[in-house]
Amino acid sequence: MRRGAFTLVELLIVVIILGILAAVVIPQFTDASTDARGSSLTMNLQTVRGQLELYKLQHGGTYPTLANFANQMTMTTDAAGSTTAGTRPYGPYLQRVPNNPFSNANDVSSTVSSDGTKGWYYEQATGVFKANDGGTTAGIAHSSL
Numbered sequence: 783m784r785r786g787a788f789t790l791v792e793l794l795i796v797v798i799i800l801g802i803l804a805a806v807v808i809p810q811f812t813d814a815s816t817d818a819r820g821s822s823l824t825m826n827l828q829t830v831r832g833q834l835e836l837y838k839l840q841h842g843g844t845y846p847t848l849a850n851f852a853n854q855m856t857m858t859t860d861a862a863g864s865t866t867a868g869t870r871p872y873g874p875y876l877q878r879v880p881n882n883p884f885s886n887a888n889d890v891s892s893t894v895s896s897d898g899t900k901g902w903y904y905e906q907a908t909g910v911f912k913a914n915d916g917g918t919t920a921g922i923a924h925s926s927l
Contacts, residue, residue, distance in 0.1 A: 819883040820919040826880040827912065827927055830855075830902075833875035834909050840872045845909045851890045852879050884924060885915040894925070 833855065838845050841863050846854035854863055856878055858870035879888045879902070887901035894903055896916030903914035903925065913924035 816919060822883040823913055823919075823924060824927060826883070830876065830880065830911050831909075834911055837873070837875055838909060845906055848890065848892050848904055848906045851904060855879065882913055882915055882924075884913070884917045884919075887915075 834845060837855070841859070841861060844863065846863065850863075850865070853865045854873070855876045856874050857865045858873045859865055860868060860870045860872070864870075879890060881888045882901040885898050885901055887899060889901045890904045891900055891902070891914060892904060892906070895914050898915050898917060900914040903912050904910070913927060915924055917924045
């Protein structure tokens with residue numbers, strides 16, 4: 783009389799098949815996550831760069847100062863870029879400085895970093911604003927986006 787249970791060989795075959803399926807599917811989820819971060823990075827860069835150009839247009843051709851970048855971009859300013867009390871007809875340009883989706887940092891620095899801990903690189907004189915995490919996506923350096 784035969785019992786209705788699975789044999790050890792049948793169970794091993796099922797486990798092996800599930801392992802093969804997992805090996806095929808898991809890298810696809812990883813790629814989707816990296817692609818989403820890359821898209822988020824590109825969108826953040828476009829938004830901030832556009833707002834930097836608007837700031838420059840409204841402030842006589844000057845960009846926000848590095849030392850006061852977050853305040854000048856997230857608060858109202860006067861024509862001189864001051865965020866102190868008084869009449870401030872310009873801004874805010876951003877609700878907050880966005881996080882770099884790869885380093886999860888939102889600091890703004892004038893020094894290039896490749897250790898993956900910095901958020902953004904900003905050059906006040908030229909208005910260059912780019913990722914400062916030293917990473918790459920699909921072979922493209924984040925700092926070149």
